[in-house]
Amino acid sequence: MRLAQRVLLGVAVGVLALIVFAALWPSVLATHDPLQTDVRSALLSPGGEHLFGTDQSGRDVYSRVVYGAGRSLGIGLLATGIALVGGLVLGSLAGLAPRGIDAAMMRINDVLMAFPEFLVALVVVAVLGPGPVNIAIAVTLAAGPVYIRLARVQTRTLRVAEHVEAARILGVAPARAFVRHVAPGVLGSLSVLATIGIGSSILAAAGLSFLGLGPSEPTPEWGLMLAGGRNVLGQAWWISVFPGIAITLTVVSATVVGRILRARGEGRVS
Numbered sequence: 709m710r711l712a713q714r715v716l717l718g719v720a721v722g723v724l725a726l727i728v729f730a731a732l733w734p735s736v737l738a739t740h741d742p743l744q745t746d747v748r749s750a751l752l753s754p755g756g757e758h759l760f761g762t763d764q765s766g767r768d769v770y771s772r773v774v775y776g777a778g779r780s781l782g783i784g785l786l787a788t789g790i791a792l793v794g795g796l797v798l799g800s801l802a803g804l805a806p807r808g809i810d811a812a813m814m815r816i817n818d819v820l821m822a823f824p825e826f827l828v829a830l831v832v833v834a835v836l837g838p839g840p841v842n843i844a845i846a847v848t849l850a851a852g853p854v855y856i857r858l859a860r861v862q863t864r865t866l867r868v869a870e871h872v873e874a875a876r877i878l879g880v881a882p883a884r885a886f887v888r889h890v891a892p893g894v895l896g897s898l899s900v901l902a903t904i905g906i907g908s909s910i911l912a913a914a915g916l917s918f919l920g921l922g923p924s925e926p927t928p929e930w931g932l933m934l935a936g937g938r939n940v941l942g943q944a945w946w947i948s949v950f951p952g953i954a955i956t957l958t959v960v961s962a963t964v965v966g967r968i969l970r971a972r973g974e975g976r977v978s
Contacts, residue, residue, distance in 0.1 A: 795855020803863025904966030
């Protein structure tokens with residue numbers, strides 16, 4: 709790995725570590741109660757007492773960004789985790805199934821993949837209704853087809869590998885051979901994809917929250933904070949800019965780590 713890539717990976721990992729720390733222990737980093745209002749301090753610009761300024765209700769934007777990491781990252785991790793597990797199960801079943809069942813499952817999967825992920829998530833939320841849980845479900849269903857297709861391809865490749873065939877010749881049951889020799893390889897490929905997918909899930913969840921389909925006020929959530937400052941962007945830019953920066957840094961960092969891991973797995977980075 710070249711020096712530039714090492715530096716880039718180190719910065720990305722550092723940003724993600726900070727975001728995770730903020731999500732787990734927000735009270736350590738926050739300077740104010742994210743829900744405390746003070747109309748006398750409304751729309752204060754960034755300064756010593758309020759690092760990122762205050763919003764229309766006088767709430768500290770920095771503290772809200774810190775506390776918002778937990779919800780935004782939580783939705784992204786939950787959606788990605790469910791998509792990974794669901795993709796592993798359904799994709800592996802398709803890869804092991806007879807040709808007709810495999811073809812039928814993949815045609816349905818291709819139809820879902822033909823639509824943009826955010827559009828699928830938007831339709832699902834419109835059907836289920838707004839809320840953080842429904843957002844996680846929507847993002848999962850939108851991202852799932854990609855995991856299913858990769859799991860299916862990996863399963864079909866690994867099930868005819870030499871070490872799997874050798875295990876079968878030695879009398880290992882097909883189910884046991886799959887669990888011990890095929891599933892770990894499929895899971896490894898999906899894990900690398902999931903690293904990139906976390907950023908996409910966070911971005912999709914923030915977009916749905918921005919449209920008013922996620923948590924409601926006064927919940928500190930990055931997408932909701934973006935929406936809350938759009939009407940006063942010219943007067944108080946900091947209300948939307950800082951949560952936007954948090955989203956951007958998280959998504960870019962997760963994507964950088966995922967792409968470098970994928971390149972290493974493919975042997976393109978030494």
